[in-house]
Amino acid sequence: MAERQGQAAQDAVLTRIGQVVMLHHGGDREEARRRFLDLWTELGADGDPLHRCTLAHYLADTQDDPEDELAWDLRALTAAEELTGDRLDRHEGAPAARALYPSLHLNLAADYVRLGRADAARVHLHRARGAADALADDSYGDGVRAAIRRMELRLGEGRG
Numbered sequence: 001m002a003e004r005q006g007q008a009a010q011d012a013v014l015t016r017i018g019q020v021v022m023l024h025h026g027g028d029r030e031e032a033r034r035r036f037l038d039l040w041t042e043l044g045a046d047g048d049p050l051h052r053c054t055l056a057h058y059l060a061d062t063q064d065d066p067e068d069e070l071a072w073d074l075r076a077l078t079a080a081e082e083l084t085g086d087r088l089d090r091h092e093g094a095p096a097a098r099a100l101y102p103s104l105h106l107n108l109a110a111d112y113v114r115l116g117r118a119d120a121a122r123v124h125l126h127r128a129r130g131a132a133d134a135l136a137d138d139s140y141g142d143g144v145r146a147a148i149r150r151m152e153l154r155l156g157e158g159r160g
Helices: 002-025 029-043 049-060 066-081 085-090 094-114 118-134 139-154
Strands: none
Touching: 002 029, 002 049, 029 049, 049 066, 049 094, 066 094, 094 118, 094 139, 118 139
């Protein structure tokens, strides 16, 4: 019973994040940013790493300043890296976390491109490419792989 309650609480956080994502996609960037920040405060530094990763990943997209976007994308990657080794294998969200890595690195590559830091962008592009094997053969995976190819072209690393 307690395990089901814990899982329901976990699912509730992801549901709340999803609701704010819909608000953001609906065009209310400022309100989405405010709600994401409130949720970030609620989760705290010791909150579930998968939740912090997911939240920071989406919070980055609500930023106006490229440096702020980079900072949130770095927080997302840091939280994802907390789910490593045995801890990742035991975490219920392990497959989701592994599938986020290509996107996390791709976002960082894009951040660095916007900041004029092509070498850092290439490092994260290579990491995105290396992590892409964790992507499923579905629309999400196809979209991330296509975005990696676009970033390769943008950075002059097209593979023919």
